[in-house]
Amino acid sequence: MQSYKLTYFNMRGRAELPRYIFAYAGIAFEDRRVEWNDWPSIKKTFPLGKLPVLEVNGVPLTQSLAIARFLAKEAGLVGNSKLAEAQADALVDTLNDFTLLIPWREDNPQIKTQKIDMLFQSHAPKLLDHLQCHLGDREWLVGDSETWADLYCHVCFTTFSVLRPGFADDHPALCGLIDRVEAIPNVAKWIQSRPTTEF
Ligand code: GSH
Known part of the structure; x- marks a missing residue:
């Protein structure tokens, strides 16, 4: 089974589309919400120093729309042709x-x-x-x-x-x-x- 950890801030923002797709597909994921106060100390640990980041079995994916497109494919939500x-x-x-x-x-x-x-x-x-x-x-x-x-x-x-x-x-x-x-x-x-x- 795949493990999914989605890290973002405590807002809908750029993480909400991936969250909708997880919900739609009934796929369990860790919805990690970083506090703004903690962000400066952990920013460097993320590729590009930006969020959201989705870790799939520990492999980090960046860019909210690339993440969403990846999940949409998993969920059968990309279109029929x-x-x-x-x-x-x-x-x-x-x-x-x-x-x-x-x-x-x-x-x-x-x-x-x-x-x-x-x-x-x-x-x-x-x-x-x-x-x-x-x-x-x-x-x-x-x-x-x-x-x-x-x-x-x-x-x-x-x-x-x-x-x-x-x-x-x-x-x-x-x-x-x-x-x-x-x-x-x-x-x-x-x-x-x-x-x-x-x-
Ligand atoms: N094109 C990127 C995406 O769509 O994921 C933009 C990522 C981005 O700018 N994320 C902002 C961020 O990480 C939050 S919406 N800001 C904190 C920072 O730049 O230190």
Whole structure:
């Protein structure tokens, strides 16, 4: 049996998609959450000095999306054909691009609010239109079953909703997708039982 240890900080952040996939697949894992105070003393012990890191039987894997893609393959969540795999990859990258535009490191609260306002005014509608167009009248973003792109959509929308409550309200088909992900029993169980953090 494989052993999995996922190390990250006590937040959803970049570790939440791997955690969703573990939950979805019912795969046991150690959810190690490092305190920020302890981080400087252990940073050097991790490849690249960044988190998340997933250890698989002691072998460290870096980069959150590479980790998630690896687990999605294990869980049968990458898509049912090479083309579907590429479509799911592209949607994950598109969601990630938006996430990277969020001014996480801006210290000035007023400037931070301005930047977030601009982001949600200028970029969010394009993202939402693209996702909704991709979804069409289907249940899931790619093909006829759920993929890691659907799970990532839920992970991202949870965080975007903290920054801008109701940001997707005028995209009802996407809200339906979010409800469907949330209704997957193992995902629902994870969401109910995970530590409560803002991000
Ligand atoms: N591209 C990497 C990924 O997706 O895993 C980025 C990793 C990253 O920047 N992690 C941040 C981190 O480790 C937390 S989200 N920050 C602490 C540090 O840089 O010392």
